[in-house]
Every structure is written in C-alpha cells, then in structure tokens.
Amino acid sequence: MEEPRPPKNNKTTILLSVNAAAILIAGVLISSAIWLNGGLTFRAVDERSDIVEDTIGEMELLESVSDSDAKASSVYTIGNDDYVSTSSHEFDNTEVPAGELWNEKAITIYATPDIDLCTGGGLSDLGEMYWQTSDANVISGFYNSARTWLGYDNDTCRYPVIKGTGTTTITAGTYDGKRKDSITVTVIAPPADQWKHEVLSLVNKIRTKNNLEQLTWGYTCEEAADIRAKETTIKYAHVRPDGSSWSTACPVPNSGGVSGENLAIGNAAVSPATTVALWMGSETHRANILNPDFTKLAVGFDFDLNSDYKTYWSQFFSTY
Numbered sequence: 001m002e003e004p005r006p007p008k009n010n011k012t013t014i015l016l017s018v019n020a021a022a023i024l025i026a027g028v029l030i031s032s033a034i035w036l037n038g039g040l041t042f043r044a045v046d047e048r049s050d051i052v053e054d055t056i057g058e059m060e061l062l063e064s065v066s067d068s069d070a071k072a073s074s075v076y077t078i079g080n081d082d083y084v085s086t087s088s089h090e091f092d093n094t095e096v097p098a099g100e101l102w103n104e105k106a107i108t109i110y111a112t113p114d115i116d117l118c119t120g121g122g123l124s125d126l127g128e129m130y131w132q133t134s135d136a137n138v139i140s141g142f143y144n145s146a147r148t149w150l151g152y153d154n155d156t157c158r159y160p161v162i163k164g165t166g167t168t169t170i171t172a173g174t175y176d177g178k179r180k181d182s183i184t185v186t187v188i189a190p191p192a193d194q195w196k197h198e199v200l201s202l203v204n205k206i207r208t209k210n211n212l213e214q215l216t217w218g219y220t221c222e223e224a225a226d227i228r229a230k231e232t233t234i235k236y237a238h239v240r241p242d243g244s245s246w247s248t249a250c251p252v253p254n255s256g257g258v259s260g261e262n263l264a265i266g267n268a269a270v271s272p273a274t275t276v277a278l279w280m281g282s283e284t285h286r287a288n289i290l291n292p293d294f295t296k297l298a299v300g301f302d303f304d305l306n307s308d309y310k311t312y313w314s315q316f317f318s319t320y
Contacts, residue, residue, distance in 0.1 A: 096119070096121030101119045110190045116157040129175070132172070167187075169183070170185050206289060218317075220296070221250035226301075228314040233312055250316060252318075253320050258291075260294065260315075261288075261314065262285050264312075266309045276289075289315075
C-alpha cells in the first residue's frame with residue numbers, strides 16, 4: 001500500500017553526525033574524519049605497570065543531506081560561557097604540598113566522563129608520569145594523553161577509561177620520584193533528565209545572542225527524542241531501524257508544521273556542553289539550532305557503557 005503523502009506545507013530537515021569510516025545516506029556517500037590524539041605506551045614502575053589503553057578519537061561532525069528550507073546563519077555569536085559544563089570537576093588550584101599532586105583526597109565524576117584527571121595547584125614541568133588504578137572494573141586505565149581540544153594539558157592530565165560505576169583509588173607519580181599521590185574517584189551514572197534540559201538551556205543562550213526567540217520544551221516530541229537516541233545505538237542514521245524516516249517518530253500534524261533532527265554519538269559528545277559545541281561547529285547542525293521557524297526542542301539521551309559509542313544524543317526540533 002502506498003504511504004499517504006504529507007501536506008504540502010510540511011517541511012523537514014535532517015542533519016547527521018557520525019564517527020565511522022563511511023555511511024551512505026539518501027544516495028550520498030559521506031566519509032568521516034577521525035582525529036587521533038596519542039598512541040599506546042607501556043612503562044614499568046616499581047614492579048607495577050601503567051595501564052594505558054587505546055587512543056582518544058575526537059568525533060568530527062559530518063554534513064549530511066538537508067533540504068532547502070534549512071536556514072543557516074552566516075553570522076552567529078557564541079560566548080565562551082556557552083560551553084562551560086556543569087558536570088566538569090575543577091581541581092583545587094591552591095598550592096599543593098611538596099611531594100604531592102593534589103590537595104583533594106576524593107572526587108566524584110560522571111561515567112561519560114566529562115573530565116580529565118589533572119594534577120592540582122597549577123603544577124607544571126613534572127616530566128613523565130605514571131597513572132594507576134586500583135579497580136579496573138571502575139576505571140581500567142588512562143589514555144596516554146588528555147583531551148587537548150578541550151584545553152587539557154598532556155603534561156598534567158590524563159583522560160580515564162571508564163568501565164563502570166563504583167569507587168577506585170588513582171595513584172600517580174613522577175618517574176624521578178619527586179612527587180607521588182593518591183586520590184579516591186567515585187564514578188556515578190550521568191543525570192539523563194538534567195542533561196537533556198541543559199542542552200535546551202545552552203541552545204537558548206545561543207539563540208538569544210543571535211536575536212532569535214527561545215525554544216520551549218517539546219513535550220509533543222519528548223518521547224520521540226528518547227526513542228531516536230535509543231535507536232541510534234542500533235542504527236546511526238536518519239533512517240530508523242525499521243526502515244522508516246526519523247520523522248515518523250513524531251510526525252508533522254495534518255495542520256502542518258516544521259521539524260528537524262540533530263544526532264551525535266561518541267567520545268566527544270560526553271556532556272551537554274561538549275555536544276552542543278560539536279553541533280554548533282557544523283554548519284548544517286547549526287542551521288537547525290539557529291532556525292527561526294522552530295519553536296520547540298525535545299532532547300533525547302542514552303548512555304550504555306557496554307556499547308560501541310557509549311553516549312548517544314538526539315535533538316528533535318519542531319513547531320508543534
């Protein structure tokens with residue numbers, strides 16, 4: 001049976017980001033770019049080993065097919081405070097005692113994680129360091145570099161490899177033996193509902209700075225946004241796992257309207273702030289965020305430590 005055609009005044013826009021080798025969407029081949037920071041290292045320290053795994057891949061957003069109704073702004077304003085994450089932990093910057101690395105003895109972080117573990121007190125010129133964990137089921141190790149694209153320093157920070165929630169003790173020190181310290185790290189699940197509404201808040205800050213009306217929470221498509229985020233763990237595309245269009249999750253009503261979708265997954269999309277920053281760094285994703293036609297936004301979020309990409313986001317823009 002032929003599917004009913006939507007009313008003529010219906011318009012949809014589709015935007016996609018992906019961290020993969022290549023993907024075929026709407027007949028257009030889109031190749032990804034994966035930026036790697038660092039490599040593998042292995043050093044022995046006092047009959048112990050640094051635990052270092054893999055490399056850090058920064059997901060770059062790719063432009064996908066969008067219709068002619070997507071309105072991209074040629075001039076847009078982003079303030080630095082737009083991307084200050086409320087989930088990041090700022091280490092104590094007061095003077096660290098001689099021979100130690102931190103003033104703090106315990107911290108709590110999210111499992112995504114939106115944090116690099118850094119030495120405190122503005123320490124520098126530490127030379128090479130080792131980083132160890134007491135419970136590999138919580139933090140299994142560290143990448144041998146920090147997320148420098150977010151401003152973290154490779155000399156004093158390490159990005160943890162999160163394997164589960166719980167508590168572990170991190171021990172770090174310098175190879176010359178001048179400094180050694182331990183800190184207790186408790187890993188907790190990310191607050192999904194809070195983070196979804198933080199995305200709306202960040203989007204509205206950006207729209208206000210660009211003289212656009214703020215969006216309200218899209219209750220009509222709220223369930224659809226969560227469904228779409230969950231579906232991207234199975235099929236990362238604007239085609240749903242059953243083969244239908246993404247827009248069928250919350251169809252445009254017969255009275256007409258406009259809708260659009262942004263997606264993001266992977267190691268760079270670990271918090272509301274970093275995810276919105278990724279979308280704003282892409283012209284077509286930015287076009288949805290700055291589209292003056294939209295009035296509502298629902299945000300979906302799914303997190304699964306056992307999946308390939310772990311963190312999955314969707315934005316469902318609409319006028320209904």
